[in-house]
Amino acid sequence: MPAELLLLLASPLAGGLVLALMGHRRRAAEVNAAFSTFTFAAAAALVARVVSEGPFEALYRQLFVDPLNVFLVALTAFVGMTTAMFSRPYMRIEREHGRVTDGGMRLYHSMYQMFSFTMLLVLTTNNLGVMWVAMEAATLTTVLLVALYRTHASLEAAWKYFILCGVGIAQALLGTILVYFAAEKILGAGVGALLWTELDTVKGRLEPAVMSIAFVFLLVGYGTKVGMVPLHNWLPDAHAEGPTPVSAVLSGLLLNVALYALIRFKVITDGALERPFASGLMMGFGLLSVAVAALFLSRQRDIKRMFAYSSIEHMGLITFAFGLGGPVASFAGLLHMTMHSLTKSAIFFAVGHATQKAGTQLMADIRGLIRLSPTVGWGLTLGTVAILGLPPFGVFASEFLILTQAIAHAPWAAPILLVSLGISFAAIFGKVQPMVFGEPSVARLRHRPALLPVFAHLLLVLMFGLYMPPYLAGWYRQAALLIG
């Protein structure tokens, strides 16, 4: 097993144990950031290896890395690292305000690392059963994080999150059992019949009737975690009530990881059915998510809830792009996944400081950020402009690609997308503008906000919008070919 891959998985796992033992000592936050940085270094080394040597399998074929998952590994490790850096000062302030107990801080740091571990395991495992187990574990590690503040609303959000995602993930287990049932006929019983690489080679011979039923269960199951309408109810609550760094990783990473699981199954199902059944379902649900989320956006009063709905909208757009398929649309989907992760986590960082300043998450009570703290104000403004898809940011490039592909291959969908994007633009811009430029009403924050991660993310998004290095473009193209 290559050392990079081993370290990638071992680092967050060890981090979780060390931080659980370390408790709430003063340096726990630094140790947390150090482990995440180390994980990112391992991910970078892994990328270098895959780029030079091509895809490979490891650990008796149980793990595998190809351009598609290594791109998400790099993204997950990167946002995991910046969020750990952001959470160091942020959570310290929360601790000083008395919103979190010492035990809560221990839980937070330990579970943060375990959550990274489960996500990286979902991404790198070749075994579809292990993928399920790790995905369920990702839910379990974040349930207590959502309820960290122990308020009425946060307990309710965590309960909803646990029950809805638990039921959803149970459907995904049924789907996985059915896929195993279809594969076992060709590959024989045993772990081999659950390996994605094995399934990929025999996908044309899998029983179509079983695979189509299986995919419906998998779509409902993993779709719940992606936050697809109408299975999205847990998402705004969990994002709004958890601590901000948790909102950032839930929105920026977990949704991507769940969608990744769905993509892997889509490739096999499309291969088995020889007609675009899985793709059609993904396009339909994606479009529904975009439209419904756009309508809900204008009715939000809580800033974190509003950006949670914006996540539903963007995940819908990405699901639609993958459903559309073809090299360009899949390329655009992958690019949008990256752009959304970076931008949305940057927005949550800025929003975290803004709400800490104002002491409320209600948008009506947050005014005049730019005068009180130019960095927070500019961070929020630029993040919002980027997520709304204005040039020159990268989100514009990916959204533009998705729209042109929709016009070319599914013209009926294009008006729905355009109208929804227009509505959400009006809703979000109309609400963020007075928060930033209005008459100040919020108190001055004593602590210096740590906004380096915000601007680092936005700079990357800007770079993707202006200039995409050829090797990156080539890498995305390779990954897109795997999706088909």
Next chain:
Amino acid sequence: MLQHHGPQLVNLLASVMLLLAFAMLSQRRIISLINLFAAQGFTLFLSTALVAWLTGQDHLYASALLTLALKVIALPWILHRLIRRLNVKWDVETLINIPTTMLIGIVLVILAFNLALPISLLAGTVTKATLGIALACVLLSFLMMITRSKAVPQVIGFLAMENGLFFAATGAVYGMPMVIEFGIALDVLVGMLILGIFFFRIRERFDSLDTRHLERLKEL
């Protein structure tokens, strides 16, 4: 003799599973609900062991023992302890009255059999007839989760759903590979422990475990 009647015996155990699923749906007392859940786990253990013996699939014995340890002993024990420690009023309240729930349950069973039909036609296992019942158990547990207003019965519904899924795996494919079954069992156990902590937090905040307290977060 047993070899000959084996498949029928598996079917008999399957009907006991279904019966227990209905019994749980109609049960009002929490202690009895936990006992019914343990009984369902025990039936699952018996049928898995029987299928293992009939087919000579050795890994199913391990799966059966796992079921015995987790679903018959560990989880009911944890639940009983939780009930005692939490010390809240424990009559199960339902959101829809029980006869209506039972009627909906019957519709779900018919639906499950229809859904399972194409799959069990393709299955080569001696247990393929049980697949419909397994799906019915999953749907009935789901119904139980929806119709109960207290947190603990909802969780028992969730665990019973896991029972149904394991039963489906045994019926369709003689169980999942062992690694996966262990992984699933670990997730269920950890989930239960986390919920244990969670119950105390809910109670500490609301003095009750009624999830109707948890309905404040709504769209405007």
